[in-house]
Amino acid sequence: MDLSDIPDPNLSNDWEKEAAVQHELGVEAEAVLRLGLMLMGAGTAGYRVIRGMKRAARALGFNALDAIVGVNSITCTFKEGERFRTMVAVQQKPGIHASRIEALEDLTHHLHHRITVDDLNEALDFIEEHINQRFHPAALVAAAGVACAAFAVLNHYAWAEIPIVGVAAALGQWVRMVLTNKNFNQLGTVAVAGAVAALGYFAVTVGLDALGVLVTDSRNFAAGYVAAALFLIPGFPLFSSLLDLSRFDITAGVARMTYALSVIVTATISVGMVSAVTGLNPLPTVAAEPPPYWPLIAAIASFLGVAGFSMLFQSSRRMVVTAAAVGTVGNLLRLAMISHGIQHQYAAFVAGCVIGLVAAVFANTMRIPRITVTVPAAVIMIPGVAMYKSMYFLNSYDLDQAISNAADAALVVLFITAGLATARMMTDRNWTFGRLIDFDKPLRPEDDLPAHERHPRGTAGQRTLLGEVTFRMLGSSAQHLPLHRSKDSTQ
Numbered sequence: 001m002d003l004s005d006i007p008d009p010n011l012s013n014d015w016e017k018e019a020a021v022q023h024e025l026g027v028e029a030e031a032v033l034r035l036g037l038m039l040m041g042a043g044t045a046g047y048r049v050i051r052g053m054k055r056a057a058r059a060l061g062f063n064a065l066d067a068i069v070g071v072n073s074i075t076c077t078f079k080e081g082e083r084f085r086t087m088v089a090v091q092q093k094p095g096i097h098a099s100r101i102e103a104l105e106d107l108t109h110h111l112h113h114r115i116t117v118d119d120l121n122e123a124l125d126f127i128e129e130h131i132n133q134r135f136h137p138a139a140l141v142a143a144a145g146v147a148c149a150a151f152a153v154l155n156h157y158a159w160a161e162i163p164i165v166g167v168a169a170a171l172g173q174w175v176r177m178v179l180t181n182k183n184f185n186q187l188g189t190v191a192v193a194g195a196v197a198a199l200g201y202f203a204v205t206v207g208l209d210a211l212g213v214l215v216t217d218s219r220n221f222a223a224g225y226v227a228a229a230l231f232l233i234p235g236f237p238l239f240s241s242l243l244d245l246s247r248f249d250i251t252a253g254v255a256r257m258t259y260a261l262s263v264i265v266t267a268t269i270s271v272g273m274v275s276a277v278t279g280l281n282p283l284p285t286v287a288a289e290p291p292p293y294w295p296l297i298a299a300i301a302s303f304l305g306v307a308g309f310s311m312l313f314q315s316s317r318r319m320v321v322t323a324a325a326v327g328t329v330g331n332l333l334r335l336a337m338i339s340h341g342i343q344h345q346y347a348a349f350v351a352g353c354v355i356g357l358v359a360a361v362f363a364n365t366m367r368i369p370r371i372t373v374t375v376p377a378a379v380i381m382i383p384g385v386a387m388y389k390s391m392y393f394l395n396s397y398d399l400d401q402a403i404s405n406a407a408d409a410a411l412v413v414l415f416i417t418a419g420l421a422t423a424r425m426m427t428d429r430n431w432t433f434g435r436l437i438d439f440d441k442p443l444r445p446e447d448d449l450p451a452h453e454r455h456p457r458g459t460a461g462q463r464t465l466l467g468e469v470t471f472r473m474l475g476s477s478a479q480h481l482p483l484h485r486s487k488d489s490t491q
Helices: 011-041 045-058 098-108 115-131 137-154 161-181 186-210 226-228 233-248 250-278 294-312 317-339 344-366 370-381 384-395 399-427 429-433 463-472
Strands: 064-069 073-080 083-090
Touching: 011 045, 011 064, 011 073, 011 083, 011 098, 011 115, 045 098, 045 115, 045 161, 045 233, 045 250, 064 250, 098 137, 098 317, 098 370, 137 161, 137 226, 137 294, 161 186, 161 226, 186 226, 186 250, 186 429, 226 250, 226 384, 233 250, 233 370, 233 399, 294 317, 294 370, 317 344, 317 370, 344 370, 344 399, 370 384, 370 399, 384 399, 399 429
Parallel strands: none
Antiparallel strands: 064 073, 073 083
């Protein structure tokens, strides 16, 4: 027998060891990728997704991580010594969940020491199980109605139109929730919800007119259908895409912008088709005269509008109140500047900057992600009416008005984002100077950690660090435990 035919036991053992190492590498990489998918699926910016993944990869012992984040896919390469692993994952349905962003970012800010893959998966399981629907479906339906009615107030629609706008928007939101729960196509859901909201507005006005309830012709209320569909404007992906582009994160920015524009175009086409069939038009015949106490009304409408949209984004109660307060300040400043003759886009820039600066204070004090405050606060300033008007005039072949309204809407959105980005550069050195997660920086020694953060797990009744972090995310009724952040916790 040839001795070369005898297998080398040492070689076999080496292969088995390498296979075991590769398997462990894959399991750890999948856990980090799962974290990234959850952050991306919750709607946060690509910048935050990558930093969260890098913190987790560093805590698991990887030497480097390179990632490309889109709106529904992540491609990343993990490196550990001479070994590497490239993985791709796709998530079919983008969404917005501000509370889950808060929980996941709070988790990643505590990954300043070595953890095991079981620790990370346990924490992610906890978040998936407990951080779900923040509000009852009926509350979300009401929130959409209140938010759109607040928009109608701020756009000086006739007072009698406002409750009709609220009812129609609530109906559209209910249809959107039903179709979403049935996993209906996302753009199809937007189209149906927009059509239902517009048709609902038309049916209510015609019905009230037939009953003799309206004091004027129902045609004078034709413009309100536009405000009833404003809950479909995708403010979160719209602003996050532009913020990504401001950092030259082209892949994430272009992907999110494409998604946002797809939703906007679908919504405006759907509502425009209803307009063509019913004769509704977005040009108000009777404009409401602002009363002497208009600033107070504008403040209340701004607060309720931002609060409504924050609820639709699944924000926690404290985020809803914070975003509403910040948004009210910014929007009142914008309205005051416009009333003094300042152009809309410049007023939007200043308001966006103020929102970003005030939100930075609240976010640092309350330990909540800034994006969960700034984006809902700025949504109230999006010129959704101009977007719908642009499609209406396009359908009417009035290209001058169509381009004018589209340009007005684009300018305001761009200047709001520029204001948010300016405020971010003024208050976040890591964001401004593009500081990356330092994989070479030593992790915090376990002996320096509080007792409840140490490994292995403590005795019965004692939670690990990851359990502590996620436990606080259950809601305002949970005990608020102190955060133990390292000096690089902002990285």
